[in-house]
Amino acid sequence: MSLTDVSFLITDYDFDNITIATLGSHSALQILHGAKLEGFSTLLIVEKKREWFYDMFSNLIDFKVVVDSWKDICKDRVLSYLRKHNSILIPHGSLIEYVGLENVEKMRLPIFGLRSLFRIEANQRMKMEFLRNAGIKIPKEYTLDMDINSPVIIKFPGAKGGKGYFIAKTKEEVIKGIREAISQGIITSHEDVMIQEYIVGVTAYYHFFYSPTLRRLEILGADIRYESNIDGLYRLPPDLRESIRASFTVVGNIPLVLRESLLPKIMRYGLNFVKYSQITLPPGIIGPFCLESVIKDDGEIVVFEFSGRIVAGTNLYVTGSPYSSFYWNEPMSVGRRIAREIRLALEKDMLHKVIT
Ligand code: AMP
Secondary structure: OOOOOOOOHHHHOOHHHHHEEEEEOOOOHHHHHHHHHHOOOOEEEEEEEHHHHHHOOOOOOEEEEEEOOOOHHHHHHHHHHHHHHHHOOOOOOOHHHHHHHHHHHOOOOOOEEOOOHHHHOOHHHHHHHHHHHOOOOOOOOOOOOOOOOEEEEEEEOOOOHHHHOOOOOOHHHHHHEEEEHHOOOOOHHHHHHHEEEEOEEEEEEEEEEEEEOOEEEEEEEEEEEEEHHHHHHHHOOOHOOOOOOOEEEEEEEEEOOHHHHHHHHHHHHHHHHHHHHHOOOOOOOOEEEEEEEEEEEOEEEEEEEEEOOOHHHHHHHHOOOOOHHHOOOOOOOOHHHHHHHHHHHHHHHHHHHHOO
């Protein structure tokens, strides 16, 4: 199945009765809430063990598919139920993680977003390569045959929210940490790790939205990830910090408004990302994406990660953000913006341009 042209998946769809579908996790409530505000029917695929929780928000859910495990979403009975309801699936952070990249790639369901980007997003090296080629400043990457004399962060593949990452100052510390990770079964070989320059500054994550119907890039918000224990270390006296290993487990998100003089650079990065995705992965990014950065004290912005779909930090702005108001003079979350884009696409006979 082509990852880009999926028009054939909507030939039997009733465009007057489109349903917005998503998985019960991550940013599902925001997505369902936004879909309802835009007048769509909603469908939630939910694991049996979480059904009770989502039932507490039954006002947001018209149809429900209960599965024993996430992978069941690929079963014919589930897919045909979704298709019967003319469903468009909204991907979020849990989709690839729980359903699996290959299953999502071949899923016979229209997905709002750029399906071909998921494979790049799932691979740390391809991801950094993508950013660099797009003209976005990224941290230096080290290999074990290089000298390491300044702080580096060691990242493991598939780490959930930064779990297991560590900071080291010398090659010996890097090797020791990697050996420990291998002996604990976290990784199988040192080739699985990425050793990246540790950028000193403050973290900032930008919520972008590219609209194929309006052909414009919007910034809909920004946040800071609140990470344990790195964000709490400063509360200790410096002599005690030395003995504690920093960790990067995301526990929540904090809203952020940026100095306006930083915005042109941030928007430039966003535009670069859109343009490069259009050149290399046509039709290019569709809808939400996030660039994840550190801003240094000299104002330089270094991007160490991206997400090619809605990020959980957008849950902060269910009633809109300081930025969304500049485009939409009404409460506009990213969840609602997705539904608005589908609505605009239906009105302009462009639905095939916002799905892959
Ligand atoms: P990631 O899994 O790449 O999103 O990283 C998890 C967390 O590690 C981030 O939210 C940052 O706090 C931190 N981090 C990742 N890469 C870097 C870097 N190159 N320099 C400084 N901090 C980083």
